[in-house]
Amino acid sequence: MQKTYYDPADLKKFGDVAEFQPELAKKFFDYYGDVFKEGALTAREKSLIALAVSHAIQCPYCIDAYTSDSLEKGATEQQMMEAVHVTTAIRGGASLVHGVQMMNKVKKLSM
Amino acid sequence: MIKSLKAQHHNLSDTTTQLKILSNGIFGEGRLPTFRKKIEPLNEFPLKPAEIEIFQVNVGYMCNQVCKHCHVDAGPDRKEIMTRETMQLCLDIMKNSNILTLDLTGGAPEMNPDFRWFVEEANKIGVQEIIVRSNLTIILANPKYYDLPQFFRKNNVRVVSSLPFYQPDKTDRQRGEGVFAKSIEALNMLNKIGYGMPGTDLTLDLVYNPGGAFLPGNQAELERDFKKELKGHYGIEFNSLFTITNLPISRFLEFLIRTENYEEYMEKLVASFNPAAVKGVMCRNTISVDYDGYMYDCDFNQMLGLKVEKTAGQHIRDFDLKKLENRNIVISQHCYGCTAGAGSSCQGTVA
Numbered sequence: 001m002q003k004t005y006y007d008p009a010d011l012k013k014f015g016d017v018a019e020f021q022p023e024l025a026k027k028f029f030d031y032y033g034d035v036f037k038e039g040a041l042t043a044r045e046k047s048l049i050a051l052a053v054s055h056a057i058q059c060p061y062c063i064d065a066y067t068s069d070s071l072e073k074g075a076t077e078q079q080m081m082e083a084v085h086v087t088t089a090i091r092g093g094a095s096l097v098h099g100v101q102m103m104n105k106v107k108k109l110s111m
Numbered sequence: 112m113i114k115s116l117k118a119q120h121h122n123l124s125d126t127t128t129q130l131k132i133l134s135n136g137i138f139g140e141g142r143l144p145t146f147r148k149k150i151e152p153l154n155e156f157p158l159k160p161a162e163i164e165i166f167q168v169n170v171g172y173m174c175n176q177v178c179k180h181c182h183v184d185a186g187p188d189r190k191e192i193m194t195r196e197t198m199q200l201c202l203d204i205m206k207n208s209n210i211l212t213l214d215l216t217g218g219a220p221e222m223n224p225d226f227r228w229f230v231e232e233a234n235k236i237g238v239q240e241i242i243v244r245s246n247l248t249i250i251l252a253n254p255k256y257y258d259l260p261q262f263f264r265k266n267n268v269r270v271v272s273s274l275p276f277y278q279p280d281k282t283d284r285q286r287g288e289g290v291f292a293k294s295i296e297a298l299n300m301l302n303k304i305g306y307g308m309p310g311t312d313l314t315l316d317l318v319y320n321p322g323g324a325f326l327p328g329n330q331a332e333l334e335r336d337f338k339k340e341l342k343g344h345y346g347i348e349f350n351s352l353f354t355i356t357n358l359p360i361s362r363f364l365e366f367l368i369r370t371e372n373y374e375e376y377m378e379k380l381v382a383s384f385n386p387a388a389v390k391g392v393m394c395r396n397t398i399s400v401d402y403d404g405y406m407y408d409c410d411f412n413q414m415l416g417l418k419v420e421k422t423a424g425q426h427i428r429d430f431d432l433k434k435l436e437n438r439n440i441v442i443s444q445h446c447y448g449c450t451a452g453a454g455s456s457c458q459g460t461v462a
Contacts, residue, residue, distance in 0.1 A: 012378070012382070038329075038332065042332065043328070043329065043332060044328075044332070044336075068325050071321070071322075071323065071325045072321070072325050072326050072327065072328045073328045073329075073332070074276075074328050074332075074333050074336055076278060076280075076281070077280075
């Protein structure tokens with residue numbers, strides 16, 4: 001067993017998950033590949049969404065992969081940072097909007 | 112101005128050192144397969160040429176720019192330059208063969224004092240296509256170059272220009288402060304006389320290469336972005352965008368090693384190996400010539416000092432199309448750069 005939970009080298013071994021369950025892995029990676037193909041959204045837009053989600057779920061593998069991928073797709077540094085701010089706004093907002101719940105309760109309890 | 116690796120006496124200006132790096136380490140220890148090992152099972156070793164269609168002549172390593180990724184290690188301090196006599200030998204070859212394209216590169220090819228003579232003579236003997244790989248800023252570097260767009264048009268030159276991004280910051284970081292603004296000005300000059308404009312046959316192509324240790328994205332998608340952004344912001348039009356992968360040679364190799372990106376970059380190139388791209392690698396249809404008249408399988412091999420194999424005749428004085436078309440192409444691990452993903456060549460993707 002390795003000494004740390006995360007090893008950058010493990011990212012390259014992602015496909016190895018097929019070793020324990022090939023059928024489901026195949027379904028997942030086929031689906032994954034299709035998701036990121038250019039569709040109604042461009043491949044670059046999808047990459048930026050993936051980058052934002054990577055920060056929301058704080059997945060180091062994903063941040064590593066989608067930083068490179070965004071650069072490859074021609075995203076600018078400003079676009080990439082704006083994507084991270086979208087994450088931050090939603091995460092922050094998700095906490096803050098619960099403030100309404102707190103206020104409701106306060107108002108119910110208070111005279 | 113930044114000095115070339117050669118002027119700095121940097122150990123990576125030595126081709127033997129570079130070749131050792133490309134053969135030892137991760138490849139020598141067997142952690143990654145050599146390029147030969149990768150193409151052997153495809154029955155592509157030895158790698159053989161097809162018909163030679165492009166005669167790519169490097170007329171000298173002098174350049175007005177010192178780009179950070181330059182595999183030529185070009186710059187103002189490089190003095191290697193092709194003489195008119197050597198150019199004449201190239202012209203004789205073009206005249207006596209069916210090679211379609213004369214592709215002029217450098218450095219900044221326009222800085223060779225015999226550049227214009229060379230282009231005019233090539234036209235006179237009826238070369239079908241003349242490409243000039245222009246860095247754009249040369250057009251504004253000195254009043255003597257201001258009329259280059261007119262000269263190109265008069266001589267029916269196809270202009271291929273580097274522009275790594277459609278915004279200033281990424282371009283300037285790679286090619287030097289102010290390069291983007293000057294490139295835009297030069298592109299405007301070229302557009303103004305018809306280059307890249309619809310309804311003319313004056314071709315202006317742009318070359319994109321990544322601004323770091325990552326691969327180029329999809330060529331068609333990047334072309335669409337470049338067209339939209341350049342037209343929208345600067346009113347600039349062009350014909351095609353070619354994406355080129357950075358190869359681990361000279362300054363880009365130095366960058367990879369200094370920033371500890373070398374192993375990961377090579378892993379990425381190997382992991383992205385595309386057998387279909389092997390079919391289209393440019394060394395199959397190109398001969399690269401250096402300022403001294405020696406021949407190479409490509410401009411990258413030229414910068415690594417890997418001449419075409421001896422039996423093919425190594426100097427243009429001994430040019431023999433049959434022998435060249437029968438030669439074995441010289442390969443090393445940098446070749447992975449041309450077979451990654453959709454492949455890469457001086458004409459963009461190949462697969």
